[in-house]
Amino acid sequence: MTEEPLKVSSALAINEVQLLLAEKRTALAVLRTGIALVALPMSIMSFLIATSRYYEVIQVLHLLIPLGLICLALFGFGGYLVFSALKRMRRHDRLIHEIKSRHSIVAKFLD
Numbered sequence: 001m002t003e004e005p006l007k008v009s010s011a012l013a014i015n016e017v018q019l020l021l022a023e024k025r026t027a028l029a030v031l032r033t034g035i036a037l038v039a040l041p042m043s044i045m046s047f048l049i050a051t052s053r054y055y056e057v058i059q060v061l062h063l064l065i066p067l068g069l070i071c072l073a074l075f076g077f078g079g080y081l082v083f084s085a086l087k088r089m090r091r092h093d094r095l096i097h098e099i100k101s102r103h104s105i106v107a108k109f110l111d
Contacts, residue, residue, distance in 0.1 A: 013103040017096055017110070024092040031085035037078025041071030 044067070057064065100107040 010103060010105045013099050013106050014109075017099055017106055020092045020096050020099075024089055027085045027088040027092065030081050031089070034078045034081030034085060037074050037081065040078075041075045044071055 048064070048067075096110065100110055
């Protein structure tokens, strides 16, 4: 009789870990997107610096200022995504560790 609740508890713990791992994969996708959003403005600015001898900054300042603001916004949003994804991943790792400490069956499958 006591074996049945143990099976249900173990199955529930495994399902909880699966859910947390799925959420962690989502956080990794957000992290990847944030890194791309940080890299894009840096690439644009490095291209502009490399080609700066072909134009006068004063003549294209009306284009450079909005582009700079857009790059700054992309950089800020990318940084926000990176830090929020890292925070969520740490939280998921902590929750998985708590489940592993309560259920030995889950600890067998996870490092």
